[in-house]
Amino acid sequence: MKFLKNLNGISNLRILSILASILGIIILIPIIFIIYENFASNTEVKQSFLDYFYDTFHLILLTSFFCIVFGIIPAWIITFFKIKYKFFFDLLLVLPLAIPGYIMAFIYSDLLGYGGIIDFFLEKNFNQVISFDVLSINWLSLFLSFSLFPYVYSTARVSFSLIGNTYINLSESLGVNTMNKIFKVIIPLSLSAIVSGLFLVIMEILNEYGAAEYFGIKTFSVGIFKYWWALNDKNSSIFLSFILLFIVLVLIFLNNFFKKNENKIQYHIRSSSVILKKLKNPLSKFFSYVLIGVPIIFGLFIPLMSMTNNVIKNFSKFDFTELSNLIQNSLSISITASFIIVAITLFILIIKRYSNSNLLKFIIRILSAGYAIPGAIIGLSIMLILQQNSFISVLMGTTFLLIYAYVFRFIAIAIFTIDNNLKKQPYEFDRLADSLKLNNLKKFIKINLPLSLNSIIVAFLIVFIDIMKELPLTLILRKSTGKFNTLAIEAYNKAKNEELANSSLYSLTIVLICIIMIIVVNIFLKRKKHVH
Amino acid sequence: MFIKIDKITKKFDEIFCLKNFSMSIKKGEIISIIGPSGSGKSTILKCISGICKIDKGEISINNKRVDNLPVNERNISYVFQESPLFPHLNVKKNILFNLKKYDKEKLFFLLKKTKIENIQNKYPYQISGGENQRVALVRSLIRNPDLFLLDEPFNNLDNSNKNQLKKIIIDIIKETNTTTIFVNHETQDSLEISDKILILVNGEKKTIDTPFNIYNKPKSLKIAKMFGEVNELLIDNKKVYFRIQNLIITRKSSIKGKVMESKFMGHFYKITVKVDTQLVNLFSIKDIKKNEIIYLKVIKENQLHF
Numbered sequence: 126m127k128f129l130k131n132l133n134g135i136s137n138l139r140i141l142s143i144l145a146s147i148l149g150i151i152i153l154i155p156i157i158f159i160i161y162e163n164f165a166s167n168t169e170v171k172q173s174f175l176d177y178f179y180d181t182f183h184l185i186l187l188t189s190f191f192c193i194v195f196g197i198i199p200a201w202i203i204t205f206f207k208i209k210y211k212f213f214f215d216l217l218l219v220l221p222l223a224i225p226g227y228i229m230a231f232i233y234s235d236l237l238g239y240g241g242i243i244d245f246f247l248e249k250n251f252n253q254v255i256s257f258d259v260l261s262i263n264w265l266s267l268f269l270s271f272s273l274f275p276y277v278y279s280t281a282r283v284s285f286s287l288i289g290n291t292y293i294n295l296s297e298s299l300g301v302n303t304m305n306k307i308f309k310v311i312i313p314l315s316l317s318a319i320v321s322g323l324f325l326v327i328m329e330i331l332n333e334y335g336a337a338e339y340f341g342i343k344t345f346s347v348g349i350f351k352y353w354w355a356l357n358d359k360n361s362s363i364f365l366s367f368i369l370l371f372i373v374l375v376l377i378f379l380n381n382f383f384k385k386n387e388n389k390i391q392y393h394i395r396s397s398s399v400i401l402k403k404l405k406n407p408l409s410k411f412f413s414y415v416l417i418g419v420p421i422i423f424g425l426f427i428p429l430m431s432m433t434n435n436v437i438k439n440f441s442k443f444d445f446t447e448l449s450n451l452i453q454n455s456l457s458i459s460i461t462a463s464f465i466i467v468a469i470t471l472f473i474l475i476i477k478r479y480s481n482s483n484l485l486k487f488i489i490r491i492l493s494a495g496y497a498i499p500g501a502i503i504g505l506s507i508m509l510i511l512q513q514n515s516f517i518s519v520l521m522g523t524t525f526l527l528i529y530a531y532v533f534r535f536i537a538i539a540i541f542t543i544d545n546n547l548k549k550q551p552y553e554f555d556r557l558a559d560s561l562k563l564n565n566l567k568k569f570i571k572i573n574l575p576l577s578l579n580s581i582i583v584a585f586l587i588v589f590i591d592i593m594k595e596l597p598l599t600l601i602l603r604k605s606t607g608k609f610n611t612l613a614i615e616a617y618n619k620a621k622n623e624e625l626a627n628s629s630l631y632s633l634t635i636v637l638i639c640i641i642m643i644i645v646v647n648i649f650l651k652r653k654k655h656v657h
Numbered sequence: 658m659f660i661k662i663d664k665i666t667k668k669f670d671e672i673f674c675l676k677n678f679s680m681s682i683k684k685g686e687i688i689s690i691i692g693p694s695g696s697g698k699s700t701i702l703k704c705i706s707g708i709c710k711i712d713k714g715e716i717s718i719n720n721k722r723v724d725n726l727p728v729n730e731r732n733i734s735y736v737f738q739e740s741p742l743f744p745h746l747n748v749k750k751n752i753l754f755n756l757k758k759y760d761k762e763k764l765f766f767l768l769k770k771t772k773i774e775n776i777q778n779k780y781p782y783q784i785s786g787g788e789n790q791r792v793a794l795v796r797s798l799i800r801n802p803d804l805f806l807l808d809e810p811f812n813n814l815d816n817s818n819k820n821q822l823k824k825i826i827i828d829i830i831k832e833t834n835t836t837t838i839f840v841n842h843e844t845q846d847s848l849e850i851s852d853k854i855l856i857l858v859n860g861e862k863k864t865i866d867t868p869f870n871i872y873n874k875p876k877s878l879k880i881a882k883m884f885g886e887v888n889e890l891l892i893d894n895k896k897v898y899f900r901i902q903n904l905i906i907t908r909k910s911s912i913k914g915k916v917m918e919s920k921f922m923g924h925f926y927k928i929t930v931k932v933d934t935q936l937v938n939l940f941s942i943k944d945i946k947k948n949e950i951i952y953l954k955v956i957k958e959n960q961l962h963f
Contacts, residue, residue, distance in 0.1 A: 291741050294708050297728035298735040299796070301755050309755070313745045 138565070142482040145473045149488035152469075152533050155506035156370070156491075156498060162509060163367035166360045177365060180343040183262050184269075185330050191270030192326050195420040196277025197319065201311070202413045204285035205293075207401040214417055215282070216647060221424030222275045223639030225594040225613065227335025228632040229272040231620040232428045234259050234339070242431075265340045271424040273329055277322035278420075284318030285311065290400045317387030324380045331373065332499040334597035335617045345369040346501040346597055353505060353601075363509070366502045373497045432636065435629035443630050447615075452634060455612040458524060459592040462531040467585045469532065470539035474547055475573060478555070479565055489540060496537035503530050504601030524609060527602050534598055535591055539584040546580035547573065579649055586646045590639045659684040659836055660804060665714030665724075667697075667704055667860075674700045675860040678714070685834040687827075688865075689847035691883065692857035698840040699738075701857070702806045705838070706735045718803045734802035738809045740793030742781040749777040752796045759799055763833075767795045771825055787818035791825065798829060805830065805837040811846065823850065844884045848872060856880055873959070881961055888937040890955070898961040901927075904939040910952040916945050 199218055203211055221229075236242050237259040247253040288311060296310045312319070330344075337344040345365055352362035404410040436443075473492075477485045507530055511518045520526045550573060558568040596613045603609045612631045619628035658681040667675040674697045682688055690698045703709040705716055707728035716724040723731050742751045753759060768774045771791040776784055784792070790810055797805060807826070811819040827850055830837050841847050847854050848868040856863040856871070864876050875881035878898065886901050892912070914930035914937070925940045930951065937953075945951065 291737075292743065294728075295735075295737065295741060295743075296755070298706055298708070298733065299755050300729045300732075300800070302729055305755065310743065314743075316745075 138476070138480045139482075141476050142480040142485050145476040146482070146484050146488055148469060149473060149485070149492055152495075152529075152536060153488070153491060154510065155503050155530075155533060156495075158510055159363065159366050159370060159502060159506040162363050162506075166363055171361065174348075174361075174365065174368070176343045177345050177348040178368075180262060181331070181345050184266055184333075184337070184342060184344060185327050187263060187266030188269045188273065188330055189323055189326055191267055192274040192277045192323065193319070195270060195274035195424070196322065197281050199417045199420060200278050200281035200285055201307070202417055204282060204399060205402060206413060207403050208413065208417070214421070216644065217421045217425060218278050218417070219275045219647070220640055220643055221272050221420070221428075223590070223594075223636050223643055224272045224424070224428055224632075225335075225596065225635065226269045226272045226329065226333050227339070227596060227617060227620075228636070229424075229428055230265055230268045230336035230339060231616075231625060231628060231632070232431045233264070233268045233271075235625045236427070236431060237264070260340045262340070262342050265336060265342055269330065269333065269336060271420070271428075273326045274420055274424065276325040276329070277319060280318040280322035280325075281315055284315035286399060288314050317384060320380065320383055320387075324376065327376060328373070328497045328499075331369065331497075332501075332597065334501060334600070335620075339621060345372075346499055349501040349505055350597070350601070353508075359509075362505060366505050369499060370502055373499070374494075377494050377497055429633075429636070432629040432633040435626045436633055439626045439630075443627070448630060448634065451610060451612045451615055451631065454610060455593055455635075456638075458527065458531075458609075458611065459589050461524075462528045462535075462592050463585050463588040465528060466532050466536050466539050466588050467543075467581055470536055470543055470584065471577075471581065474540065474544055475569055478547060478573070479568075489544075493537045493540050495533050496535065498534065500530075500534055500595065500598030501601060503533055504598045507602065522603060522609065527599060527609070530598050530602055531592055531595070534595070535588045538587050538591065542584035542587065543577060543580050546577050550576050583646055583649050586642050586649070590642045590646075593635055593639055593642075658682065659686075659719055661715075661717045662701075662705070663715045663717075665704055665711045665716065667700055667709060667711050673860050675704065675711075678860065678862060680855060680862065680865065682836055682838070684836055685831075686852045687830060687837045687839060687850055689839045689841055689851035689854045690857055691841060691844060691847055691854060694842070696857045697860040698857055699808055700860075702735065702808050702838065702840055705804070706733050706806055707731050708735075732800070732802055733804045733806060734797035734800055735806045736790075736793050736797050736808065736810050738812050740790055740810065742789055742792055742796075744781050747778050747780050748773065748784065748792050751781070751792055752777075752799060754796065756800065760801070763801075764795075764799055767798055767829065770829055771795055785818075787814055787822065790814065790818075790822055794822075794826065794829070798833065798835065802835065805835045807837060807839045809841055810839075811841075811843070826850070848884070856883070873961075875961065875963070877963055878961075881963075886938060887961065888939075890932060890935055890937055892955070897955060898963070899955050899959060900961070901938050902940055903956040903959040904937060905954050905956065906939070906941065907952050907954040910954050912953040912955070914951055914953055916947055916949045916951060919945050919947065 199214070202208065203214060203218075208214065234241075237255065238244070239255060241255075244255045247255065292310050292314065293306065296306050301309065332346065333344065334346040334350065337347045338350070345368065348365045349362050349369070352358040352365065404413055473485065473489060476482070477489060507526060508521075511521050511526075554572050554576075555568060558572050563571065594613060596617055599611055599614055600617070603614065612635050616628045616631035616635065619625070619631065660680075660682040662678065662680045664677045664679050665675055666673065666677060678697075678701065680688070690701060692698050700709060704711045704724075707723075707726065711724055714724070715722060718731075718733075723733075742748070743754065746754065752764070768777070771794060773788060773791050773795065776788060776792075781789060781792075794810070810826070811822060814822060823846060829835075839847070839850060848871075851868055853865055854868055854871045855865040864871070864880060866874075871880065872884050875884070878887065881887050881898070881900075888899055888901060888904055890897050890899075890912075912932055914932040916928060917931050917936065918929040919941075920927045920929075921944070922940075925942055926944050928939050928941050928945055930937055930939065930953065932953065939953065
């Protein structure tokens with residue numbers, strides 16, 4: 126604190142920026158290590174690696190397609206038409222984010238699988254049985270899209286609202302019909318936002334482990350786990366991680382390249398408020414509600430009902446002491462990690478703002494890509510580092526290690542949220558504070574901190590939700606000791622052992638906690654809008 | 658009449674924006690609509706184009722009723738206040754947006770006339786505000802509209818760009834014989850461009866006449882003041898109204914005044930004179946010192962009568 130108080134001198138800021146840079150580099154160690162290890166080891170490229178490639182891309186393509194359908198259509202209807210209870214639909218269409226992909230997949234495989242509720246219903250009433258195998262890549266894509274479409278929905282919704290009525294009126298006055306209006310105007314103008322949403326969906330799919338493993342789909346994350354744990358083939362695991370990292374980096378590059386070009390266009394979009402159109406025809410009104418309702422029913426209501434049903438049915442069998450321990454574990458690790466992540470982010474971003482250090486800017490840019498790096502890679506890399514360095518191997522299986530991994534994986538979310546807010550704070554405020562002879566610590570406490578408070582809270586809550594749902598990273602890092610258990614791990618383990626009814630209690634707890642958090646985030650975001 | 662607007666009414670939240678508004682326009686005529694902010698100028702254009710639906714009345718073009726047609730079937734081109742170009746399309750694609758067939762000669766003529774031939778491959782973010790408005794103009798006119806609507810097209814342009822665009826618009830509209838309604842708050846522009854000027858106050862038509870008559874024979878003092886300063890002077894116990902340029906300095910006259918202020922305006926000086934207890938303004942080529950006594954004469958034939 127004393128050090129911070131004397132921050133007016135440039136030399137002190139330089140020291141702090143070096144400190145922040147070192148902190149950034151420490152967080153980045155896993156990624157540097159996995160690249161180094163790949164080139165250091167001689168891995169024989171196996172034919173089976175191609176299967177991982179094929180399955181992963183198959184899953185990405187189909188899930189993205191479903192997410193576009195479930196995300197864009199409701200966003201279009203809600204933005205441009207007069208719909209009753211719009212506020213609730215808006216919220217309900219984001220809430221499926223609270224249900225992790227693996228839980229969604231477990232629930233639907235239970236409902237649609239052999240001996241499931243649908244099978245039972247068909248057999249009882251029509252003397253028929255389900256003739257398809259739900260444990261396939263196509264069905265998994267659909268199930269994953271139920272929990273991932275909100276990424277596309279929210280980005281498309283914001284973008285559609287920004288376009289407003291200006292371009293709609295203009296295109297109509299130029300003789301454009303409804304279909305052309307969508308494909309020639311609305312979609313091209315929102316393309317960058319939709320691609321950003323899809324990018325998040327793809328990153329989530331690449332990170333997905335629990336569902337893919339359960340469905341027997343060979344995704345890269347599944348491969349990394351399989352070679353590392355089951356086949357004890359460290360080199361193949363590293364090679365798959367490297368390939369996955371390469372794919373992620375290509376996707377980041379493509380996304381950035383696309384964004385750079387689109388930014389020029391986006392800045393020239395003249396936003397205007399949307400004048401909502403009435404749906405006069407009862408048939409079109411009905412279909413609009415159906416199109417909004419389908420993703421809500423399949424993404425939220427059915428999974429919630431199924432989990433609740435399982436919990437009620439097996440209520441007497443549950444071990445609530447275990448549940449309470451797991452809640453305690455999950456909450457304590459999520460709160461602690463979220464707090465640390467937000468604190469580091471704030472420290473690094475404020476030092477960047479005050480010092481304008483190029484090195485720090487570069488490190489922050491790399492850290493921002495952290496969210497795209499699948500948990501399996503980070504987990505594997507950390508395990509390798511520990512195995513090779515005996516003096517730090519004592520950290521194996523500790524909470525410290527888990528938090529360190531979470532920091533790497535989720536710091537990007539905090540950076541994105543807080544930095545966006547800091548960028549909106551004019552530098553004139555800082556200069557004014559300097560002219561009023563406030564030192565940097567006072568400047569931070571009296572100006573930047575109060576102005577960033579909402580974004581800090583939002584960042585904390587979003588990171589918290591992501592950590593609550595996180596599976597592969599936690600799984601890989603606690604697997605070595607098996608001591609530390611979370612709700613996500615227990616939900617996954619029970620489902621994997623065909624104890625779906627038991628798994629529901631843990632899944633429902635995660636989902637309910639996340640739903641509450643998402644509602645709180647929404648309230649804060651609305652408040653933020655109001656303040657601005 | 659080519660365009661007939663018959664008793665149209667438009668309400669927003671139970672407040673009348675237009676009340677029984679009627680107007681007729683001949684083919685190729687340019688009509689300017691002038692009125693204070695919130696008088697309903699832009700609403701008229703939105704109703705005619707179909708962006709806003711009218712509550713009552715009829716709109717017909719060339720004897721065909723259009724008010725029941727959707728926007729995209731009306732063949733009306735609309736250049737908005739800040740006419741946006743589609744940011745994802747280049748200039749040429751913006752101009753030819755949603756056009757299956759077009760007259761290549763006309764396009765060439767319009768591009769040349771508006772001097773944007775060389776920016777066809779540029780994107781909206783690469784061109785200036787003036788060029789942006791010219792592209793929007795070409796985009797509207799290439800469609801051979803039955804009616805061309807211009808909503809304050811010079812709003813965000815500097816003087817040089819504005820004068821250029823004004824000349825281009827008049828030339829093109831006259832050469833292509835396009836019927837035009839032009840909404841503006843700059844009265845000088847309307848006087849220059851229009852065949853007729855319509856004055857709109859609180860959604861109601863106050864008057865419609867030629868620019869000459871509106872300026873020189875306005876129906877009320879309020880309308881007269883919209884187009885420039887008006888002096889009021891009591892001569893022989895009778896109030897006389899006249900424009901500044903119709904008060905001149907003379908050697909001897911019954912109107913004697915004392916100079917109170919002289920302001921340099923560029924081409925001339927604006928002199929404020931006190932006649933008895935009344936203040937009047939006049940233009941002078943030369944500067945006149947404060948407190949100097951001068952004699953004034955009102956050009957009788959140019960007096961304003963209400």
